[in-house]
Amino acid sequence: xxxxxxxxxxxxxxxxxxxxxxxxxxxxxxxxxxxxxxxxxxxxxxxxxxxxxxxxxxxxxxxxxxxxxxxxxxxxxxxxxxxxxxxxxxxxxxxxxxxxxxxxxxxxxxxxxxxxxxxxxxxxxxxxxxxxxxxxxxxxxxxxxxxxxxxxxxxxxxxxxxxxxxxxxxxxxxxxxxxxxxxxxxxxxxxxxxxxxxxxxxxxxxxxxxxxxxxxxxxxxxxxxxxxxxxxxxxxxxxxxxxxxx
Numbered sequence: 574x575x576x577x578x579x580x581x582x583x584x585x586x587x588x589x590x591x592x593x594x595x596x597x598x599x600x601x602x603x604x605x606x607x608x609x610x611x612x613x614x615x616x617x618x619x620x621x622x623x624x625x626x627x628x629x630x631x632x633x634x635x636x637x638x639x640x641x642x643x644x645x646x647x648x649x650x651x652x653x654x655x656x657x658x659x660x661x662x663x664x665x666x667x668x669x670x671x672x673x674x675x676x677x678x679x680x681x682x683x684x685x686x687x688x689x690x691x692x693x694x695x696x697x698x699x700x701x702x703x704x705x706x707x708x709x710x711x712x713x714x715x716x717x718x719x720x721x722x723x724x725x726x727x728x729x730x731x732x733x734x735x736x737x738x739x740x741x742x743x744x745x746x747x748x749x750x751x752x753x754x755x756x757x758x759x760x761x762x763x764x765x766x767x768x769x770x771x772x773x774x775x776x777x778x779x780x781x782x783x784x785x786x787x788x789x790x791x792x793x794x795x796x797x798x799x800x801x802x803x804x805x806x807x808x809x810x811x812x813x814x815x816x817x818x819x
Contacts (some may be wrong), residue, residue: 593725593726594726594810594813594817595725595726595727595728595729596728596729596730596761596762596802596805596806596809596810597719597722597723597728597729597731597759597760597761597762598728598729598730598731598760598761598762598763598764599685599731599733599750599756599757599760599762599763599764600612600730600731600732600733600764600765600766600779601732601733601734601735601749601750601751601763601764601765601766602732602733602734602735602765602766602767603734603735603748603767604734605768606766606767606768606777607766607767607768607777607800608683608684608732608733608766609625609628609631609632609681609683609732610631610634610777611730611766611777611779611800611801611802612681612683612730612732612802613631613632613634613635613641613681614801614802614803615678615679615681615728615730615802615803615818616639616678616679616728616802616803616817616818616819617635617638617639617640617641617678617679618639618640618641618642618676618677618678618679619639619640619641619642619677619678619679619680619681620642620644620667620671620674620677620679620680620681621641621642621643621644621680621681621683622644622646622664622667622668622680622681622682622683622688623643623644623645623646623683624645624646624647624648624683624684624687624688624691625683625684625687628643628683642677644664644667646660646663646664646687646688646691647660648687648690648691649690649691649694649695650694651694651698651699651700654694654698654699655698657691657694657695657698658695660691660695661691661692661694661695664688664691665718668680668682668718669721671727672721672722672724672725672727673725677727678727678728679727679728679729679730680722680727680728680729680730681730681732682729682730682731682732683732684731684732684733684734684752685731685732685733685752685753685756686732686733686734686750686751686752687734689715689752689753692711692714692715693711696710696711696714697711712753712755715753716755716759719731719756719759719760720759728802728806730802731756731760733750733751733752733756734751734752735748735749735750735751735765736748736749736750736751737749757783761784761785761786761809762781762783762784762785762786762790762805762809763781763782763783763784764779764780764781764782764805765779765780765782766778766779766780766800767780776796776797776800777796777797777800778794778795778796778797778800779794779795779800779801779805780792780793780794781793781794781795781805784809786809786810787808787809787810787811790808790809793808802818803815803818803819806818
């Protein structure tokens, strides 16, 4: 097949495709381990979707350093399930607006675990007793939400709670990301934050589990002052100027 025929068939030369200096990232962590703080070190202006009281007291540390816009997203339970469709639509509309807005550089979803619950509540009216075959359309809707971010030059940081890991109905003693099960496949970087015991200095850490752009980062730990989005970003995309991430 000649070159022109390949182009006519719908292919694009890879060097002509749009590329963005941005990172789409999942960050997991137990409570009070620094998830929100890490996310808010990303470049501003930041649009933050807050479903969790964990951001209280954290956002204030960054006021004066960068512009942060916060939208509260209600946590819906089965007693108020009828409100879930409207709350999901509010979130989805605002999220897509932020992707397209020239006024936003980074988007923080705190937490994506609860946004996944909100979508399920909106579509099923409950979180339990849902048959596996019913999840197809809901899974597709959530995947589309994440994949849409790849069309834009926005950093997207999706924060996740963690849950106890079980194998054959027995706890392993380990913890795993809570939320949409395919999240790890959809993002560019999977990370986990944690904190050393105060007796060991209490430093916050960011452990890179895997990285699509730079496979050699898998297993790397950013500790203390290095535990920030800009420091991680300069290693994920080492050809970028550090000022891009400030």
